[in-house]
Amino acid sequence: MTIQVSRRGLLKGGAIALAGGSLGALGFGGLEPAMAAAVRPFKLAQMRETRNTCPYCSVACGVILYSLGDKSKNARSAVMHVEGDPDHPINRGTLCPKGSALLDFIQAETRTKYPLHREAGSKEFKRVSWDFAFERIARLMKEDRDKNFVAKNGDLTVNRWTTMGFLGASATSNETAWLTYKTVRSMGALVFDNQARV
Numbered sequence: 001m002t003i004q005v006s007r008r009g010l011l012k013g014g015a016i017a018l019a020g021g022s023l024g025a026l027g028f029g030g031l032e033p034a035m036a037a038a039v040r041p042f043k044l045a046q047m048r049e050t051r052n053t054c055p056y057c058s059v060a061c062g063v064i065l066y067s068l069g070d071k072s073k074n075a076r077s078a079v080m081h082v083e084g085d086p087d088h089p090i091n092r093g094t095l096c097p098k099g100s101a102l103l104d105f106i107q108a109e110t111r112t113k114y115p116l117h118r119e120a121g122s123k124e125f126k127r128v129s130w131d132f133a134f135e136r137i138a139r140l141m142k143e144d145r146d147k148n149f150v151a152k153n154g155d156l157t158v159n160r161w162t163t164m165g166f167l168g169a170s171a172t173s174n175e176t177a178w179l180t181y182k183t184v185r186s187m188g189a190l191v192f193d194n195q196a197r198v
Ligand code: SF4
Pocket: 054, 055, 056, 057, 058, 059, 060, 061, 091, 094, 095, 096, 097, 098, 099, 100
């Protein structure tokens, strides 16, 4: 529906607005600051937004993490709110109940945030560096593959490695999933699944 406004009507509207603005001159000037003070500031306005992917299932909905902290050296960032990403092509801002409860998952005391290592015979897990974890995993995989790789089944070339299993993350992007598949399969691994099916 279009609204027709004549030149005369427009001038009338301008006159009314001018009269309203004159209220301040008539002693009602305190109204404006009082009204502004009554409006609550948008709670997330001062927060930093980080786009991410819900880690729970293969739908891989986009989320926005809202955190306090300006990344300065002594400030510790903390996620305060999570909501669906309205610009994400998969979920367009929506989240299922699991995704909506992501904040509890992020702030859970029992959440594993670092690589942990339990030495043979020990009952304790110890925190280790990512370098240590990658090196250790790669070393064990190499040793196992060298020992158990099967190149031939009779005359048939099979190039298979069945003693190592790999579980992909469901929240990976298409590109990461493609790379994971190529890496794992190129080593001959057959035992390969995705967390989305677990
Ligand atoms: S929000 Fe729900 S549907 Fe979307 S990825 Fe997370 S668990 Fe899956």
